[in-house]
Amino acid sequence: xxxxxxxxxxxxxxxxxxxxxxxxxxxxxxxxxxxxxxxxxxxxxxxxxxxxxxxxxxxxxxxxxxxxxxxxxxxxxxxxxxxxxxxxxxxxxxxxxxxxxxxxxxxxxxxxxxxxxxxxxxxxxxxxxxxxxxxxxxxxxxxxxxxxxxxxxxxxxxxxxxxxxxxxxxxxxxxxxxxxxxxxxxxxxxxxxxxxxxxxxxxxxxxxxxxxxxxxxxxxxxxxxxxxxxxxxxxxxxxxxxxxxxxxxxxx
Amino acid sequence: xxxxxxxxxxxxxxxxxxxxxxxxxxxxxxxxxxxxxxxxxxxxxxxxxxxxxxxxxxxxxxxxxxxxxxxxxxxxxxxxxxxxxxxxxxxxxxxxxxxxxxxxxxxxxxxxxxxxxxxxxxxxxxxxxxxxxxxxxxxxxxxxxxxxxxxxxxxxxxxxxxxxxxxxxxxxxxxxxxxxxxxxxxxxxxxxxxxxxxxxxxxxxxxxxxxxxxxxxxxx
Amino acid sequence: xxxxxxxxxxxxxxxxxxxxxxxxxxxxxxxxxxxxxxxxxxxxxxxxxxxxxxxxxxxxxxxxxxxxxxxxxxxxxxxxxxxxxxxxxxxxxxxxxxxxxxxxxxxxxxxxxxxxxxxxxxxxxxxxxxxxxxxxxxxxxxxxxxxxxxxxxxxxxxxxxxxxxxxxxxxxxxxxxxxxxxxxxxxxxxxxxxxxxxxxxxxxxxxxxxxxxxxxxxxxxxxxxxxxxxxxxxxxxxxxxxxxxxxxxxxxxxxxxxxxxxxxxxxxxxxxxxxxxxxxxxxxxxxxxxxxxxxxxxxxxxxxxxx
Numbered sequence: 137x138x139x140x141x142x143x144x145x146x147x148x149x150x151x152x153x154x155x156x157x158x159x160x161x162x163x164x165x166x167x168x169x170x171x172x173x174x175x176x177x178x179x180x181x182x183x184x185x186x187x188x189x190x191x192x193x194x195x196x197x198x199x200x201x202x203x204x205x206x207x208x209x210x211x212x213x214x215x216x217x218x219x220x221x222x223x224x225x226x227x228x229x230x231x232x233x234x235x236x237x238x239x240x241x242x243x244x245x246x247x248x249x250x251x252x253x254x255x256x257x258x259x260x261x262x263x264x265x266x267x268x269x270x271x272x273x274x275x276x277x278x279x280x281x282x283x284x285x286x287x288x289x290x291x292x293x294x295x296x297x298x299x300x301x302x303x304x305x306x307x308x309x310x311x312x313x314x315x316x317x318x319x320x321x322x323x324x325x326x327x328x329x330x331x332x333x334x335x336x337x338x339x340x341x342x343x344x345x346x347x348x349x350x351x352x353x354x355x356x357x358x359x360x361x362x363x364x365x366x367x368x369x370x371x372x373x374x375x376x377x378x379x380x381x382x383x384x385x386x387x388x
Numbered sequence: 389x390x391x392x393x394x395x396x397x398x399x400x401x402x403x404x405x406x407x408x409x410x411x412x413x414x415x416x417x418x419x420x421x422x423x424x425x426x427x428x429x430x431x432x433x434x435x436x437x438x439x440x441x442x443x444x445x446x447x448x449x450x451x452x453x454x455x456x457x458x459x460x461x462x463x464x465x466x467x468x469x470x471x472x473x474x475x476x477x478x479x480x481x482x483x484x485x486x487x488x489x490x491x492x493x494x495x496x497x498x499x500x501x502x503x504x505x506x507x508x509x510x511x512x513x514x515x516x517x518x519x520x521x522x523x524x525x526x527x528x529x530x531x532x533x534x535x536x537x538x539x540x541x542x543x544x545x546x547x548x549x550x551x552x553x554x555x556x557x558x559x560x561x562x563x564x565x566x567x568x569x570x571x572x573x574x575x576x577x578x579x580x581x582x583x584x585x586x587x588x589x590x591x592x593x594x595x596x597x598x599x600x601x602x603x604x605x606x607x608x
Numbered sequence: 609x610x611x612x613x614x615x616x617x618x619x620x621x622x623x624x625x626x627x628x629x630x631x632x633x634x635x636x637x638x639x640x641x642x643x644x645x646x647x648x649x650x651x652x653x654x655x656x657x658x659x660x661x662x663x664x665x666x667x668x669x670x671x672x673x674x675x676x677x678x679x680x681x682x683x684x685x686x687x688x689x690x691x692x693x694x695x696x697x698x699x700x701x702x703x704x705x706x707x708x709x710x711x712x713x714x715x716x717x718x719x720x721x722x723x724x725x726x727x728x729x730x731x732x733x734x735x736x737x738x739x740x741x742x743x744x745x746x747x748x749x750x751x752x753x754x755x756x757x758x759x760x761x762x763x764x765x766x767x768x769x770x771x772x773x774x775x776x777x778x779x780x781x782x783x784x785x786x787x788x789x790x791x792x793x794x795x796x797x798x799x800x801x802x803x804x805x806x807x808x809x810x811x812x813x814x815x816x817x818x819x820x821x822x823x824x825x826x827x828x829x830x831x832x833x834x835x836x837x838x839x840x841x842x843x844x845x846x847x848x849x850x851x852x853x854x855x856x857x858x859x860x861x862x863x864x865x866x867x868x869x870x871x872x873x874x875x876x877x878x879x880x881x882x883x884x885x886x887x888x889x890x891x892x893x894x895x896x897x898x899x900x901x902x903x904x905x906x907x908x909x910x911x912x913x914x915x
Contacts (some may be wrong), residue, residue: 228793245803
């Protein structure tokens, strides 16, 4: 792959003394969806959270290797983590809207950057809600509490909130685990639409989801990358027997 | 509501329609090569067969991929399976066109045995069946598909008729045997094309009704 | 299959009876105390009593008034709250959001808070006198007033400061609980959007924890209105001719007044009604302060839930 937007090279990761990632090498293609799959505890979420340095919040973690965003090492000492997180957004497993209005949720990221102009805020909030396929459902009640939305709507709100700050990359950590199939399907469609504007990396324990909505898939097991290839190859004719066992459900 | 998956299904369907028009074209051209005694036309059919084969491979690959990646259910699943089966039938139609082209080339080297009456009739019927059944596939016209199955009787009847006629030719004049046998071969190819159309029709019924009507009487 | 109970489960019945009895005992005690106070004090509580001053004589049931004490108590509570809430909240924020749980400094701070909570209130009074009145007050007088007496005396500000120190543990603990109850998902979401830790605390965590902070404030206020020992040497006065008009003045206090009435009265029988009346006013005032706090907290909570 030439010109990957993120290059993960020889990454090792420790929680204290316990090593969670071993010599991981992955390239993330721009404007594509890359899925990290694998059984529980394989390190996929850990790797995802390295990309926007959310693992920094846990004490005792250590990383070696290089994670480069457009060529720049994100763990370099001079890197401003705040800036990094504006460019690499994240959507979490359990939707976590702020206990504020729908409008204030989406505007939060913009306001903390200092944007106060009312017209511009309204414009950008609307744009984000439209991109997240939520505008039609909430345009008449932007000032209602976000907590009154359904689970699927809340998660789309979190996506809109992340999009509002115009990141380059959106990380999604099992975004549909807490949702019913209909809400899940809506978000999977949304992910395919978002590819035009963003690069997406999604962690999922549901491999059918990875098959449905990703372009590239990386299969992890016990902290190591087992296979990384185009999704259609992984699911029709994987190279590695372990991968084949996993996708056919014959694992363990 | 249109999904990304719907677009992919449409693309697969478009591949199949392209294949069907090429297959039909091959048969028509091969017949022309025979009736108009034109070797160049016959040759073009031989040259074009690889395109049909490649399309079938492309369709199969794409359908397998879509089944693996999209986990289709119900009609979506039947759709992809039926597309693969129809592609196989169309590929064999193409092979029959090649057979006709070969026989045309051989027959063109000798004087014409008799005026072509039944063969063009059979060809019109068989090619018509292919065209009609693909139309039924696109628009879900199940009754039309069933009608195609019934039309095959006429094609079979014509083949039997030609067989009898040419056999009497051969008995009367042994010098006609080679040419007559070739013509019987052409009739047989056209009859096989009709059978392929019937198979496609059965798949169309399966797609839209979910019922497997193969190996039964046509009014099932 | 026989589903009928074969014999009564005497253990369960006995236990249930015990819990009922305990509840009854507590309720009864409260009713007796309140009943006694209301019964004897209601007659005394008149408009004059509440709004009148002490000019006409503190020990005379006809002329006694507790307005200065009400005013003083309120002033004390307000100043105390203004002091304890910010300090308590900032300490709690440091402990939950910034401090490393097992570091020596954290352990020292926690130890200090726990010990502070266990100090008897009279000791706070002496501490207030020695530290606030004499040391800080004296220092201020030296630095700003060239030695003349401004601060180095019992005053509203020093009583409020002493009460603030005493109620600090309560506010810190309540705030910490509230901060911990804020789901970490909210913090993560804010940080993932590119907010600094400070912005996250200020805009997301603290607003969400506000009801809990108010709980701590309500508890502090309850103690502030009632405790007497810490303010005896630091600012409360037996008798003042006028209301305090600056925080360097002394003040009269309902709780202290009750103490005064019970120990200094020349004729205890005549003073009893005033005593009961003052106690009743104190209880009602405490109740109203609590109620205000609870209502404000409920309003904030409902706004958090419904946007």
